[in-house]
Amino acid sequence: MLVGLEGTDAAGQKVLREEKLLRCPADLPALDAPSSSVCSAVLTQDRLPCASLPISQGDCEVQGCCYDPRDRVKPCYFGNTVTAHCTPDGQFSIAVSRDVTLPPVILDSVQLASGHSIGCVPVVKNNAFVMYRFPLSACGTTFQVTGDQAIYENELVASRDVKTGSLGSVTRDSTFRLHVRCSYSITGSFVPLSVQVFTLPPLPAVSQPGPLSLELRVASDGSYTSYYTDSDYPVVKTLRDPVYAEVKILQRTDPDLVLVLHHCWATPSSNPQQRLQWPVLVDGCPYAGDNYQTQLVPLNLASGLLFPSHYQRFTLYTFTFVDSTSQEMLSGLVYLHCSASVCHRSVQESCTTTCPVRARGKRSAEHPLQDDASRVSSKGPVIFLQDELRWDTAKDGLGKHASPA
Incomplete structure (x- = not known):
């Protein structure tokens, strides 16, 4: 930008001189610029361009995107969050990072809530991002006029993989729902959108005696x-997080006793005995019907336990029940x-379980603790938290729900 300076010379004549306008002393980031942590979390190979080249840092950050001057191929890229624009030419532009939920959202499951026609599918997708770009008048967008504002709204949702067994259904996928609103002034200028992202929640631990004096803990x-x-x-744990469970025999010192697990369920x-089970x-x-199968943890003398055969350990992965x-x-x-029983190890009886073969050796009758399977249940409930209010309510209600150890 040139500035014209008008003055008077020594003879009293008017003189016009052009000067280049000086720059501000510092380039301040745009208000929409994402935080450094949002930008640094995106691996170089996963970067999705936010704008075409050439583009300045200021113009990039105004769009809510990350800028790396060292990257000559994709200097302006999306951060690991939700980045949405209402473009001046009347389109929604929405980029969703897989890390916007915990656990990460499955990008293949992200779709427009109402629009499934041609043109209502992702325009770009890689390992870390999915991007939608479609006209305001398409893909199930709703429209209303409020005052001098024309408001367009749409939603992105993610479907969940639900596993159904004979006694119940579970899922380990996050709930994802993204509401996008574009507000345009009827007089011509437009106002930035508003974005809301809703995610899901998480699981705990255990101990209760039975006839065998068993303890189940995490x-x-x-x-x-x-x-x-x-x-x-x-x-509190997030969906798909590992839960390290252990069942052990209490108050026994016979090294030939072996704890045998029969069934574990939630x-x-x-x-x-509730009808809904997993x-x-x-x-x-x-x-075998679970897509995140429980892992058995082998135990031996190297585990440091005095009687390793008195323990059974396994790792399960958190889920939530589904109607x-x-x-x-x-x-x-x-x-x-x-449910568990105790086997007495001998020359005739190894007390071992071979998977995936379901057949098990007969339990020996040499020890009085082996007659029937006993059951142990978690001391406290697992709670999947929907929000802070429910967290407080759940903690307050633990006293009446938890059974004594």
């Missing part, structure tokens, strides 16, 4: 060196249960 990590205590309940209440272990082996008819997620409490 370790804080895969090393099984520390376990959650009463004050930690409910332990229910939405403390009643182990199997975790079946005949001592991971349930088999409506496919809606069921919020509330989830309890874990296991």
